Structure formats: C-alpha cells, structure tokens
Amino acid sequence: MKQIGFDEKEIYESAKNSCVICNSCRYCEGFCAVFPAMEKRRSFEWKDIDYLANLCHQCGECFYACQYAPPHEFNVNIPSQFSDIRAMSYQKFAYPRWIGKVFEKNGFFVSIVLLACIFAVFFMAFLSHRADFPLGDYEGDFYRIVPYHLMVWTFGIVGVFVFCALGAGFVRFFSHIQKKEEITSSSICQAFFDAFSLKYLGGHNNDGCTYPKDERSSLRKIFHHFTFYGFLSCFVATSLGAFYEHFLNLHAPYAFLSLPKLFGTFGGISLCIGTLGLFILKLIADARLKSLKTMGMDYAFIFSLFIVSLSGLILMIFRESQGMAFLILFHLSTVLALFIMMPYGKFIHGFYRLGALIKYNLEIKKP
Numbered sequence: 001m002k003q004i005g006f007d008e009k010e011i012y013e014s015a016k017n018s019c020v021i022c023n024s025c026r027y028c029e030g031f032c033a034v035f036p037a038m039e040k041r042r043s044f045e046w047k048d049i050d051y052l053a054n055l056c057h058q059c060g061e062c063f064y065a066c067q068y069a070p071p072h073e074f075n076v077n078i079p080s081q082f083s084d085i086r087a088m089s090y091q092k093f094a095y096p097r098w099i100g101k102v103f104e105k106n107g108f109f110v111s112i113v114l115l116a117c118i119f120a121v122f123f124m125a126f127l128s129h130r131a132d133f134p135l136g137d138y139e140g141d142f143y144r145i146v147p148y149h150l151m152v153w154t155f156g157i158v159g160v161f162v163f164c165a166l167g168a169g170f171v172r173f174f175s176h177i178q179k180k181e182e183i184t185s186s187s188i189c190q191a192f193f194d195a196f197s198l199k200y201l202g203g204h205n206n207d208g209c210t211y212p213k214d215e216r217s218s219l220r221k222i223f224h225h226f227t228f229y230g231f232l233s234c235f236v237a238t239s240l241g242a243f244y245e246h247f248l249n250l251h252a253p254y255a256f257l258s259l260p261k262l263f264g265t266f267g268g269i270s271l272c273i274g275t276l277g278l279f280i281l282k283l284i285a286d287a288r289l290k291s292l293k294t295m296g297m298d299y300a301f302i303f304s305l306f307i308v309s310l311s312g313l314i315l316m317i318f319r320e321s322q323g324m325a326f327l328i329l330f331h332l333s334t335v336l337a338l339f340i341m342m343p344y345g346k347f348i349h350g351f352y353r354l355g356a357l358i359k360y361n362l363e364i365k366k367p
C-alpha cells in the first residue's frame with residue numbers, strides 16, 4: 001500500500017534496519033524512552049515500529065550523535081524515519097479511514113478549504129436569517145448572531161463525532177501495538193504523568209532538546225507547555241461558560257474578572273504564544289530531521305490552533321464593535337474546522353503517544 005506519496009514497505013524496512021543497528025550500537029541508550037524500548041526486542045515487526053515511532057518526539061539528539069547517520073551508507077536517521085511512520089499512523093488508524101485519506105495529501109490546503117466552506121455556510125445562513133446582518137447593533141451579545149441552542153447543537157454533534165473518532169483511533173492504535181501485557185493502573189498513571197509533564201521533551205538529563213538545530217534549548221518544551229496548558233485552559237473556560245448558562249442561569253457576556261473570561265484570556269494568550277513559537281521552530285528546524293512529505297498536516301494543525309486562539313482574543317477585544325458579527329462567525333468557523341481535523345492529524349499523536357507511554361511503562365518494569 002502506498003501512502004502520502006512514498007512506499008510504505010520501504011520506509012518500514014529502513015526504520016527496522018536502523019533499529020537493528022541501534023540495538024548493536026546502544027550509544028543513545030539514555031537519550032529518551034525509545035532506546036530502552038528498542039533494547040527489549042531482538043527483532044522488529046511493523047507494529048513495534050509503530051510503537052517506537054510514537055514514543056519518539058523528534059528531538060534530533062540521536063541523529064546528531066550518530067556515526068551511522070547520512071551520508072553514511074547505513075542511513076540511520078531515526079527522527080526522520082519515525083516522523084514518516086507517525087504521519088502514516090494518522091491515516092492508518094483513523095476513524096473513519098476515508099476522512100483520514102482526505103487529509104492524506106495537501107493537508108494544509110484541505111484545512112483552508114474546510115475553513116472557507118464552513119465560514120461561507122455560516123455567513124449565508126445568517127445573511128438569510130437576520131435582515132440587519134452583518135452591521136446591526138448586537139451590544140456584544142453573541143447569541144443575537146448565533147442563537148444559543150444552534151451553537152449547542154452544532155458543536156454538540158460535531159463534538160460527539162470528534163470524541164468517538166478520537167476514541168476509536170486510540171483503541172485501534174493501542175490494540176495494534178499492545179497485545180501481550182495486562183494493563184495496570186500504575187502504568188496508566190505514570191503514562192499520564194509523563195505526558196502531562198512533557199517529561200521527554202526536556203532532552204537528555206533535562207538540559208534541553210537538540211531542536212530546531214544541533215544546540216541544546218528548552219524552547220520546544222516551553223512552547224509545548226504554553227500550547228498544551230493554553231488548550232486545557234480554553235477547554236475549562238468553555239465548560240465553565242456552559243455550567244454558568246445551564247446551572248447558574250448566568251448569561252454571557254461575562255465580566256472580565258469572571259472565571260470563564262479569566263481562563264479564556266489566559267488560554268488564548270498562552271495558545272497564541274505556544275503555537276507561534278512551535279510554528280517558527282518547525283520552519284527553521286534542520287531539514288534532515290523532518291519528514292518533508294508530511295509537513296502539510298503538521299503546519300495545518302499548528303496554524304489552525306493559532307488562528308482559533310488569535311481570532312478568539314480579537315473577538316473578545318472588539319466584542320462591542322460593528323464588526324462583531326463577522327468576528328464571531330469567523331471564530332466559530334475556525335473552531336469547527338479545528339474540531340473536524342483533530343482526529344486526522346497532529347492532535348491524534350497526543351493520544352497515540354499516551355498509548356505508547358502506557359506500553360513503555362508496562363514493558364520497562366519487566367526484567
């Protein structure tokens with residue numbers, strides 16, 4: 001089967017060869033979780049490569065340390081080879097798979113088209129719905145543009161679909177890599193701790209990753225923290241808004257010092273900083289570490305997160321302005337487009353990585 005414009009068999013076989021060479025060499029033993037996990041194996045099946053690829057976070061340290069890296073004929077390039085495998089896994093375990101295939105090529109272009117289509121539908125719908133749209137005086141009230149129930153139904157239906165697709169993708173991936181060991185609660189807790197603390201992004205001895213170039217830096221970890229906790233904070237803000245509306249009978253707009261606003265503002269600023277930083281690091285990263293054929297979807301996801309957070313902040317600032325109707329429709333379109341692409345690109349890697357960490361914490365305790 002051919003995926004993303006290159007030969008699946010060839011890329012798995014070259015990754016397997018590299019892993020066999022690493023197991024003889026063992027120079028990078030303490031660099032990250034990948035090498036102790038490799039050393040648990042004498043031979044490698046494709047599912048082992050899927051597991052190892054999702055343990056790797058492409059810091060590049062093993063590439064710069066490797067005497068067998070290109071131009072050596074052994075061509076050991078773990079970050080790039082595993083990056084190709086990870087990108088293939090986004091489509092291989094996607095649910096439903098046909099949507100994954102839509103994003104398979106030209107992920108960035110497809111995302112832009114998706115956003116434009118959603119915005120056009122919203123725009124036409126509200127143009128026909130409100131005679132004064134889009135320049136009426138809405139007094140900062142979003143629900144005069146998009147009725148509350150319409151918002152709840154639209155995002156509720158898409159949210160349930162995304163939740164199921166993410167869950168199904170995770171189950172497919174995890175049951176593919178994990179056949180033998182019985183899962184324990186301690187392995188799950190440790191995996192969550194490792195994932196939430198971004199433990200392995202600290203690099204060797206926690207003194208920084210060799211990313212974007214061959215110099216140690218903590219920037220990638222810092223920007224990941226901004227992105228991760230910014231996203232969580234926005235999620236908390238949205239949940240609190242729903243709680244206020246349903247259970248406290250308090251309606252938006254909320255005061256600046258209210259909890260939904262504080263979480264939303266912090267989350268939006270944090271996401272903007274994190275995604276912009278990651279975007280720049282990705283742009284300037286050493287080309288030898290990247291899987292160039294898969295960059296589209298990576299850029300699309302980071303860019304979408306950035307646009308969601310930026311448009312949310314702009315909407316908050318210009319809420320009382322005449323352009324508010326445009327801003328709310330644009331912001332909602334970006335959020336909906338982001339939701340739809342979540343199970344088919346970079347976002348799902350967070351789930352696969354969690355699955356790989358659970359397996360790692362199970363395996364590593366065995367003699």
Ligand code: SF4
Pocket residue numbers: 021022023025026027028029062063065066067068069076078
């Ligand atoms: S990446 Fe290179 S140096 Fe590191 S263990 Fe593998 S073969 Fe050895």
Ligand code: SF4
Pocket residue numbers: 031032033034035055056057058059060061062063078079
């Ligand atoms: S690129 Fe970094 S995370 Fe990936 S295997 Fe090499 S050292 Fe480990």
